[in-house]
Amino acid sequence: MQPVSFSRRLRRTPFTQGVEAAGxxxxxxxxxxxxxxxFESPESDYRHLxxxxxxxxxxxxxxxxxxxPDAGRLMQFMTPRDLRGMKEDQCFYAPIVDAAxxxxxxxxxxxxxxxxxxxxxxDSDLLLWxxxxxxxxxxxxxxxxxxxxxLAVQGPLAGELMARVFGDQVRDxxxxxxxVLQFGRATFVVARSGYSKxxxxxxxxxxxxxxxxxxxxxxxxxxxxxxxxxxxxxxERIEGGLLSYGNDVTMDDNPFECGLGKFxxxxxxxxxxxxxxxxxxxxxxxxxxxRPIAIDGPAxxxxxxxxxxxxxxxxxxxxxxxxxSPDFGxxxxxxxxxxxxxxxxxxLNVETPDGSRLAIVQDAYWT
Amino acid sequence: MQPVSFSRRLRRTPFTQGVEAAGxxxxxxxxxxxxxxxFESPESDYRHLxxxxxxxxxxxxxxxxxxxPDAGRLMQFMTPRDLRGMKEDQCFYAPIVDAAxxxxxxxxxxxxxxxxxxxxxxDSDLLLWxxxxxxxxxxxxxxxxxxxxxLAVQGPLAGELMARVFGDQVRDxxxxxxxVLQFGRATFVVARSGYSKxxxxxxxxxxxxxxxxxxxxxxxxxxxxxxxxxxxxxxERIEGGLLSYGNDVTMDDNPFECGLGKFxxxxxxxxxxxxxxxxxxxxxxxxxxxRPIAIDGPAxxxxxxxxxxxxxxxxxxxxxxxxxSPDFGxxxxxxxxxxxxxxxxxxLNVETPDGSRLAIVQDAYWT
Numbered sequence: 198m199q200p201v202s203f204s205r206r207l208r209r210t211p212f213t214q215g216v217e218a219a220g221x222x223x224x225x226x227x228x229x230x231x232x233x234x235x236f237e238s239p240e241s242d243y244r245h246l247x248x249x250x251x252x253x254x255x256x257x258x259x260x261x262x263x264x265x266p267d268a269g270r271l272m273q274f275m276t277p278r279d280l281r282g283m284k285e286d287q288c289f290y291a292p293i294v295d296a297a298x299x300x301x302x303x304x305x306x307x308x309x310x311x312x313x314x315x316x317x318x319x320d321s322d323l324l325l326w327x328x329x330x331x332x333x334x335x336x337x338x339x340x341x342x343x344x345x346x347x348l349a350v351q352g353p354l355a356g357e358l359m360a361r362v363f364g365d366q367v368r369d370x371x372x373x374x375x376x377v378l379q380f381g382r383a384t385f386v387v388a389r390s391g392y393s394k395x396x397x398x399x400x401x402x403x404x405x406x407x408x409x410x411x412x413x414x415x416x417x418x419x420x421x422x423x424x425x426x427x428x429x430x431x432x433e434r435i436e437g438g439l440l441s442y443g444n445d446v447t448m449d450d451n452p453f454e455c456g457l458g459k460f461x462x463x464x465x466x467x468x469x470x471x472x473x474x475x476x477x478x479x480x481x482x483x484x485x486x487x488r489p490i491a492i493d494g495p496a497x498x499x500x501x502x503x504x505x506x507x508x509x510x511x512x513x514x515x516x517x518x519x520x521x522s523p524d525f526g527x528x529x530x531x532x533x534x535x536x537x538x539x540x541x542x543x544x545l546n547v548e549t550p551d552g553s554r555l556a557i558v559q560d561a562y563w564t
Numbered sequence: 565m566q567p568v569s570f571s572r573r574l575r576r577t578p579f580t581q582g583v584e585a586a587g588x589x590x591x592x593x594x595x596x597x598x599x600x601x602x603f604e605s606p607e608s609d610y611r612h613l614x615x616x617x618x619x620x621x622x623x624x625x626x627x628x629x630x631x632x633p634d635a636g637r638l639m640q641f642m643t644p645r646d647l648r649g650m651k652e653d654q655c656f657y658a659p660i661v662d663a664a665x666x667x668x669x670x671x672x673x674x675x676x677x678x679x680x681x682x683x684x685x686x687d688s689d690l691l692l693w694x695x696x697x698x699x700x701x702x703x704x705x706x707x708x709x710x711x712x713x714x715l716a717v718q719g720p721l722a723g724e725l726m727a728r729v730f731g732d733q734v735r736d737x738x739x740x741x742x743x744v745l746q747f748g749r750a751t752f753v754v755a756r757s758g759y760s761k762x763x764x765x766x767x768x769x770x771x772x773x774x775x776x777x778x779x780x781x782x783x784x785x786x787x788x789x790x791x792x793x794x795x796x797x798x799x800e801r802i803e804g805g806l807l808s809y810g811n812d813v814t815m816d817d818n819p820f821e822c823g824l825g826k827f828x829x830x831x832x833x834x835x836x837x838x839x840x841x842x843x844x845x846x847x848x849x850x851x852x853x854x855r856p857i858a859i860d861g862p863a864x865x866x867x868x869x870x871x872x873x874x875x876x877x878x879x880x881x882x883x884x885x886x887x888x889s890p891d892f893g894x895x896x897x898x899x900x901x902x903x904x905x906x907x908x909x910x911x912l913n914v915e916t917p918d919g920s921r922l923a924i925v926q927d928a929y930w931t
Contacts, residue, residue: 206810225573325696
C-alpha cells in the first residue's frame with residue numbers, strides 16, 4: 198500500500214463524506230473515482246459482510262446514458278447478448294466487445310425504456326467507445342455520463358434494511374430486476390443486484406445532493422442490524438467467482454474465454470460488433486478459459502502482476518486474483534488456463550513471490 | 565493521502581522496480597497505471613528539478629497507435645489542429661474534441677510516418693474513442709496500445725545527461741521534434757518535450773524489457789550530475805501553466821476556454837469532428853477561460869474539489885489546481901474564470917477550506 202493523493206482528477210463521490218466518517222482505511226481508483234477498498238481489514242470486512250449488512254459506495258460504477266430513437270439499436274449493436282424481449286424493469290449483464298471479440302467492459306445494462314438505457318460500467322471509459330460509435334455511425338442518440346451514483350446494500354440482512362427505508366415492496370424485486378422507488382422527494386432505480394454473492398440491492402442515486410441523506414437514513418434504520426460501511430471484498434468476490442475487469446478480464450480476452458459464452462447469441466437474429474470473431478471462437482473452441490483454482494499452502498498477498506501457471510516446464514496460464522479464504526481454509530483464486538489443462542482436478546504449479554506452489558483447478562467456485 | 569493497493573488493474577510499469585528502489589513515497593493512478601507523485605517532498609523534488617536533472621517514469625502517458633492507409637485521415641478527423649505539413653519527426657500538442665467541442669483528451673500526436681501515428685495520451689481511455697470512430701466509420705486502420713512506455717529526462721542538465729547516453733546528436737533535436745536513436749540493440753523515439761518548463765526529453769521506450777537497462781544507464785551516466793528519480797511536479801507545472809486533463813480540463817470544456825484556440829483551424833481547409841461547434845464558440849467568443857491566478861495568504865493544500873471564485877456574491881469561476889510556490893512566494897493556481905472577470909489584475913474571492921481569500925487574476929504564468 199502506498200499513499201494516493203486526492204485531486205479533482207480522482208473524483209470524490211456523493212458519499213465520500215460518509216465513507217470517511219466511517220473510517221475508510223484505503224481507496225483504489227476506478228473510473229477516475231475513489232472506491233473504498235478496506236474499512237477494518239479485508240478479513241473482518243468479509244466476516245461482517247457474510248453475517249450482517251453493509252452499505253457500499255460504488256459510485257465508481259458510473260453510468261453511460263443512451264437517450265434517443267437509436268438508443269436501443271446502438272445498445273444491441275454493442276453487445277453479443279440478445280436484448281430482444283428485455284423488459285423495462287430488467288438489468289442484463291452484457292459483455293461489450295470490439296470487432297476482434299475482445300472485452301472492452303463487462304457492464305450491467307439497465308433498460309429504462311426503449312429509448313433510454315444506462316450502462317453501469319466496470320473500469321474503462323466505455324463512454325468514449327459509445328460516443329465514438331454513435332459519431333461514426335451517425336446515430337440519433339445522445340450519450341453522456343449522468344449524475345447517477347450507485348449505492349449498494351449487501352449482505353444477508355440487506356432485504357430487511359432496504360424494507361425499512363423503501364418499504365416492503367423491495368422484497369418483491371426479483372434478481373436483476375428493478376423498481377423505481379421514492380426516497381423523500383427523489384425517486385431512484387432500486388435493483389436486486391450487486392458485486393457480492395450475499396444478496397442485496399443497488400440504489401442508482403440520481404442527484405449527488407441526495408447521497409448523504411440516503412446514507413444517513415440507511416445507517417439510522419439499520420443500527421440494530423449492525424449495519425456498517427463496506428466495499429467490494431476481494432476474498433468474497435473471488436470465492437463467488439465475480440470477475441474484475443482489468444484484473445481477470447482485459448481487451449485481450451473474449452467472452453468465451455471468460456466463461457460468458459452463454460451471453461453470446463451467435464445466430465442470425467441479432468447483429469453486433471464482433472459477431473464474426475466470436476463465431477470463429479465458437480467453431481474452433483476457446484483456447485483458454487477462466488477457472489477457479491485453489492492454491493496450496495499458507496496465506497500470501499494476492500498478485501499485483503499475474504502469477505504464471507506451469508504444467509512441468511510448460512506455461513499453461515496465469516492467476517490474476519487470489520486471496521486467503523477464512524471460510525474455506527485455502528488460497529482461493531481466479532486464473533486463465535489453457536483448455537488442455539483446465540479440467541477439474543488438474544494439478545499445476547504457480548509461481549508466486551513466495552516460491553512455487555501446487556495449484557489445483559476446481560470444478561466450481563467456493564459458494 | 566490514503567493508501568492504494570496494487571493489483572493488475574493498476575498496472576506497474578517497466579520502471580516500477582527502479583522507482584521503488586529510488587524510494588517513491590506515493591503514487592497516483594493515471595490511465596490505469598501507476599504514476600509516482602512524490603519522492604522526497606513536493607518542495608524538495610521541485611527544487612531539485614529546477615537545479616539539476618531528473619528521470620521520470622511517465623509510462624502512464626500510454627500511446628494509442630494508428631496504423632494503416634486511413635491512419636492520417638483519422639488522426640486529422642479527430643483534432644482541430646491542422647496536421648497538414650507536419651513532418652515525420654514532429655510531435656504536435658493536439659486537442660481531441662467531441663462533436664460538441666468538448667475536450668476528450670489533450671495528447672501529443674507523434675507522426676511516425678503518413679500511415680503510422682502515436683497519440684501520447686492524458687488520463688482518459690482515448691483508445692476507445694479512436695476504436696469506436698474507426699469501427700463506425702469503417703476505416704482501414706488498426707488501433708491498439710503498443711508496448712511503449714515514455715521515460716522523461718527533465719531539468720537544466722537534461723541535455724548533458726542525454727548526450728552521455730545517446731550521443732551529442734540529442735543536442736540537435738529541436739523542441740517538439742524527435743530522432744530515432746540507438747540504445748544497445750534497441751532504437752527509441754527520443755523527443756525534445758516533457759511535462760515541465762525546465763527543458764528536457766521524452767524517450768518512448770519500446771519493449772518493456774528495455775526499461776530497466778535504460779534506467780540504470782541514465783543513473784550511472786548522471787551520478788556526478790546529481791541525477792535523481794522524479795515525477796511531474798505539481799508546483800512547477802502550475803507555475804508554468806501546464807494543464808492537467810481531469811483537473812483543469814474536462815469534457816465540459818472546449819479548446820478556446822482552455823486557451824488552446826491557437827491550435828484550432830476553423831477554415832474550410834481541414835475537416836474534423838466538432839468544427840461546427842468550435843466555429844460557434846469563436847463567433848460568440850468563449851464565455852470563460854483558464855487563467856493563472858495568485859491566491860493571497862500562507863500555504864495551504866490544493867483543491868481535491870474545485871474552489872469557487874466569487875466577485876462579491878456572484879460565482880464567476882473556480883480554481884482547479886493550486887500549490888505554494890517557494891520561488892514566487894505565493895499560492896499559484898489555475899482556474900476557469902468567466903470572461904467578464906478574467907482580465908489581469910481582477911480581484912476575486914476564492915472559497916478555500918481555510919476560508920475566503922483574495923485571488924488576483926494574473927497576466928501570465930510564473931515563468
